[in-house]
Amino acid sequence: MAWVFLCVFLFGICRGQSIQDIKNDAKTYFWGEGSGSSLKKADNEALDMLSSQIAVQVESRSELFDLDTGKEFKQQFKSIINTYSNATIKTTERIVIGNEPDVKVFRYIKRSETEKIFAERKEKIIEFSKNGTKAIDALQAADALKYYYWALLLLKSHPDGSAIKNDGGELLATWLPAQLNGIFSSVSVLLGDLKSEENYAAQILQISYKDKPVSNLDYSYWNGKDWSNIVSAKDGLGVVEFNEPHPVVKEVRLKIEYEFEGESAVDKELQDVMQKIDMV
Known part of the structure; x- marks a missing residue:
């Protein structure tokens, strides 16, 4: 037992020195510490403190733009920064001191690691x-809108967002909205055949992009009472359904899907940003 006690005691001293070294080296590390009756509570407190340090750094260099969408700027800024904080959890080191119900946690990460997170985004x-771009070249309007919108969403969460350029040297902050608006303005819809049955009718839509049938396009339509579920047009053909056999159709109101919030679940980082930023 004396030998075990001696090892723990020496380890505690070494670990304490290491923590102090990290705290003193502010140019190299972000760090946070917390305490609580449970490991989870102490860990969350440490992560919050670490996240606050990252937020201060990002805010000092940030070029986040167009955030005034009804929320207070500071509130939304903090939410956006938290999307990076969540990403850092995977790369932070953790030191646990003591045991429940009096546990302390120290979290730290090298500043260079946060730069890697910005670079990855x-x-x-x-x-x-x-x-x-690949999608719209293939007339896949749904996929093009999805990827352009997702890119713009992440761009608005990046501290250097207003300075990021594509391979052609164009600022994505202006280029991406132009691509989205270009697709919306270049999609045309014509009424095709009306197929009727006893208590049902389907109005066929001919949907094109720059006078060519779209490979895909997702949309909902106004049924007179509410917007329908998402409908997927394929090979230039879509449909609007009616619960009556012989409707008089002069025009249809469509709302083109571009957020694809459900599909964003495949990318936790993207989903997190989507929940933090409001965009029209």
């Missing part, structure tokens, strides 16, 4: 932008 923004 930038790479994802550019990748989504390229995916959008």
Whole structure:
């Protein structure tokens, strides 16, 4: 037992010195510490403190733009920063001191690691932008809108967002909205055949992009009472359904889908940002 006690005691001293060294080296590390009756509570407190340090750094260099969407700027800024804080959890080191119900946690991460997180998000923004261009070249309007919108969403969460450029040297802050608006303005819809049955009718839609049938496009339509569920047009053809056999259809109101919030669940980082930023 004396030997075990001696090891623990020496380890505690070494660990204490290491923590103090990290605290003193503010140019190299972000850190946070917390205490509580449970490990989870202490850990969350430490992560909150670490996140606050990251937020101060990002705010001092931030070029986050167009955040005034009905929320207070500070509130939304903090939410956006937390999307980075969540990402850092995977790369932070943790030291646990003591045991429940009196446990302390020390979390730390090198500043260079947070720069890697910013760089990874930038790479994802550019990748989504390229995916959008590939999609619209293939007349896949739904996919193009999705990737362009996702790229713009992540761009608005990046501290250097207003300075990021595509391979052509164009600022994505202006280029991405132009691509989205270009697709919306270049989609045309014509009324095709009306197929009727006893208590049902389907109005066929001919949907094109720059006078070519779209490979895909997702939309909902106004049924007179509410917006329908999402409908997917394929190979230039869509449909609007009616619960009556012979409706008089002169025009249809469509709302084109571009957020694809459900699909964002495949990317936790993207989903987190989508929940923090409001965009029209």
